[in-house]
Amino acid sequence: MNNTIADTYEIAMGRWSRRLSRSFLDFVAAPSCGAMIDVGCGTGSLTLAAANRYPDARIVGIDLIPDYLTDTLRQEAANIELKTGDASSLPFDDDSFDTACSQLLLNDLDDPAHVLGEMSRVTKPGGKIAASVWDRSGGLTFIRLFLxxxxxxxxxxxxxxxxxxxxxPHKNEEDFYDLWADGGLQDIKTTTLAIRMDFIDFDDYWQSLMGAHSLIRAFFNRQHAELAHDIQHATRLAYLGGKTDGRRSLVASAMAVCGTVPA
Known part of the structure; x- marks a missing residue:
């Protein structure tokens, strides 16, 4: 059976974004009622975490890729709504939500400032706007081993x-603080969130790695057989760390920012 795009993401990063979602929501400390939008929801890690944490709230997940918005996700919680749409032109009226969040999206956008403006537009005055992104260069050990x-x-x-x-575009907490400040948000706070990435063995690690980033997968697949073998072998040695194959737990960190829409 061929894996769908949602299956590939779940194997590669979905299990880790679910762990991140819990810490991210702790940081945001959103109101326990009202409406929340998850912009660029992907396979719904943050959407579902918010729906379970705030069962009386309306939780809307929106993503440009319809294949991510599966029927299984729709059935996970009664207060989830899913919609296909572009983060740069959110299909909602002004002041539609009490909170707007985005997880693992902004650093992959051409114009994150514009998307932040859209998140602010659809959020009520006094509402919270928050985002998190992986710290790629300093905080994703499992990718760094290969690179x-x-x-x-x-x-x-x-x-x-x-x-x-x-x-x-944004490599540290200060960059995100400036982005939020330039967007007119107030009461801005930033933090670094850490999770553990637990792998059963090297094969589990490799499968996750190859699905984690399209550039990595494309690079490896176009190498000739001998060089591809050498790169995989070197990555395996780094993963093993001088021990036999088996479980490993690697740290991953993400940067998060939160601010308030002015009254």
């Missing part, structure tokens, strides 16, 4: 891949 091996063994092409994966 360092690729940079060493594949030369310029490997180094270019590492730079592309790490080259994101």
């Amino acid at each position: 360092d091996a690729a940079a060493i063994l594949a030369g310029i092409e490997g180094e270019k891949l590492r730079q592309e994966v790490f080259d994101v």
